Amino acid sequence: MHHFDYRNGLLHAEGVELGAIARAVGTPVYVYSSATLERHYRVFKEAVGEKSHVFYAVKANGNLGVLMTLAKLGAGADTVSEGEIRKALAAGIPAGRIVFSGVGKSAEELAFAVEAGIYQVNVESEGELEVLSNIAEQRGRRQAIVLRVNPEIGAGGHAKITTGGAANKFGVSWSEAERLYIRAANMPGVAIKGLAVHIGSQIFDFSALETAFRRMRGMIEKLAAQGLPASRLDLGGGVGVPYEIGYPFSYGTDSLQAYGRMVREVTAGLDVELGFEPGRLIAGNAGLLLTRVLYLNERADRTFLVVDAAMNDLVRPAMYEAHHEIWPVTRKPDAPIRAYDVVGPICESSDTFAVERELPELKPGDLIAIMTAGAYGASMSSTYNQRLLVPEVLVKDQDFAVTRPRQTFEELLGTDRAPGWLA
């Protein structure tokens, strides 16, 4: 379910016509819907139980307006860098609702997290455990942690976003988990609270999640039998969103309810606080990338539709072979249908958003929307080809705000420094 819809033949984000945003801000531009973000957060929270902690995965979309919208609903944040912790704090998410994940947290980042007083560090290796305990002890603190365990069960929409397999770098290995848990329980700078797991992203197969969760439960019971009761179980994120359903597409709450039921079954009788780290599910179809057609490049066997957005703005198709629906901003029911290869201006053949996509006939100047671009879109954007970072707009009812203005050429060029011997 989302709040992008046609009104009088023109695509709107909530009450705002996308053409108006293009006129005010230019293209390409990301457009997010507050109502969609709010709905996804509420539906997820309801599905997993109001008492559970929901830590929104900031890396999916770290836009300040997005984070502030979720902060207002009481969301926590799952972060993977000092920059994300700072961003979450700046958005009004209190330190007591922030968790810090990731395989390569630096000593500086861990010190920052400890000093900020964050809720929990999800520790992923023995080395990190030692560094963190020392850092916290030096500061007279005991940092709450959970141990992220690799359950040796991977899942996800693409090999590059599968994280729970034995060959993936994430978490401590299954066979080492018990030893490390006992070790952590005897360290002065950490307070071990339980376990965490996150097996991948864009997952629809809840049976893989269920198997991983059952393994975690088994480990918790084993630890409890040794006098090490866990009070927290962080079940990660990873629930998928539909990228490939035609208009009008809805995201069924029933699938989330099924997820919630599965979690309740697996954790029944366990006396732990549950945590979740959804990213894509919250932000994915709450955003689109609005772009303008620059040229039609007609070949004998195909037509390239060259648009002003590129892989530096949205890298998912190039990096993960991801599919995104494309909607014309002006609906033309009588227009003939044509097949287009929708491509950006970057000098790389992977700069392709869609191949042989059937769309109502388009011409230069027309606007199109690349749908379901709210997660891993702007947050993965770059200035490749010295293109300006793409702006972001947040819509609320009839209103919209530019929550990240388009970068300027002064900003782009101003970050470089000439080496002294050439100046």
Ligand SMILES: *Cc1c(COP(=O)(O)O)cnc(C)c1O
């Ligand atoms: C990326 C990530 C998430 C979010 O994954 P989604 O598929 O966006 O829900 C959650 N937890 C951890 C540890 C992650 O790395």
